[in-house]
Every structure is written in structure tokens, then in C-alpha cells.
Amino acid sequence: MKRILDAHALMVFFEKEPGYEKIAALFASAVESDDYLLITAVNLGEVFYIILRECGEKKALEVEEIVQSLPIEIIEVDWQLTREAAKLKASNKMSYADCFAAALAIRRKGELITGDPEFEAVENQIKIMWVKSKIRNDQRRSK
Numbered sequence: 001m002k003r004i005l006d007a008h009a010l011m012v013f014f015e016k017e018p019g020y021e022k023i024a025a026l027f028a029s030a031v032e033s034d035d036y037l038l039i040t041a042v043n044l045g046e047v048f049y050i051i052l053r054e055c056g057e058k059k060a061l062e063v064e065e066i067v068q069s070l071p072i073e074i075i076e077v078d079w080q081l082t083r084e085a086a087k088l089k090a091s092n093k094m095s096y097a098d099c100f101a102a103a104l105a106i107r108r109k110g111e112l113i114t115g116d117p118e119f120e121a122v123e124n125q126i127k128i129m130w131v132k133s134k135i136r137n138d139q140r141r142s143k
Contacts, residue, residue: 002110003030003129005039005072006101007046009113012131014051014063019115019131026113030071038108040075042085042100075104092121102126 003026013023030037044067052060067074075081077100084103089096098118105112105126112119115131 001127002035002108003037004101004105004108004110004112005037005043006098006112006114006116006119007043007050008116009131010039010044010047010067011050012115014047014066017115017132022129022131023113027071036071036073037113038073038075038104038110040081040100040104041077042097044074046097081107088122094118094121 009019009023011017012019013027026037029035047067048060048064051063081100081103084106085096085099088094088099088102092099094102095118098116101112101114102119102122102125104110111127111129113129113131119126119128
């Protein structure tokens with residue numbers, strides 16, 4: 001089964017947040033099995049702009065170079081994937097970028113790797129590997 005990263009999972013890895021070890025283990029397994037993880041260009045763009053905004057261009061370019069060395073295949077976005085993402089966006093409370101990761105998971109019948117609670121909206125449509133114990137949206141609001 002193909003594994004798909006969203007921006008959140010990649011940021012967990014880069015920022016060594018809780019769940020980092022799980023992502024690192026997935027990378028090690030991907031190298032051993034020669035079965036790379038997937039990420040859409042849109043989701044990778046999300047990682048790039050977050051780092052660019054928070055740390056500057058030099059760091060964003062460093063992260064881009066690191067990504068190219070990881071066992072990740074960047075999936076370009078075509079019209080079919082865009083249409084599937086748009087359908088997900090129209091019927092769920094999710095960011096548009098997150099809809100691309102979910103659409104790729106649907107298209108490839110894969111497992112989405114994330115820690116972002118927005119994906120609870122599509123748990124009934126895709127398999128999800130949570131990188132850390134998830135905090136449900138209703139629990140978040142009570143804090």
C-alpha cells in the first residue's frame with residue numbers, strides 16, 4: 001500500500017515534534033523496500049511556504065534540498081487530482097491543500113500519514129496513519 005505524506009507529517013519530521021520517530025522509521029523502511037512515500041507538489045509547496053515565511057529563503061532552500069534526498073516521490077498535480085481535491089473541499093471542512101493529500105490517498109488507494117485533525121473529516125474515505133495521538137477537534141475547542 002502506498003503511503004502519502006501531507007505537509008503536517010513532513011513538518012513534524014523537520015521540527016522533530018512528537019511523532020518524528022514514526023516518520024523517520026517510515027523513511028528508513030521506504031529506503032529498505034525501495035518503495036518511496038508520496039507527496040503532492042501542492043503539499044510540498046505548503047511546507048516550503050511555511051518555512052520561507054518563518055525562517056527565510058535560505059532555510060526553505062535547504063529544506064527543499066533535504067526533501068530531494070529523502071525517499072519521497074513528488075507527485076505533480078493534474079486535472080483529475082485537482083477535481084477530486086475540489087470535490088473533497090466542497091463537501092468537507094478542510095484546507096484546500098489538505099484535500100490534495102486526501103485525493104492522492106483516494107487515487108492511489110493509499111494510507112495518508114498525518115497528525116492534522118482536519119483529516120478526521122475524511123476518515124471514512126481513506127486510511128490514515130496518525131503520527132501522534134490525535135487531539136480531536138472538539139477536545140481542541142475545550143482547551
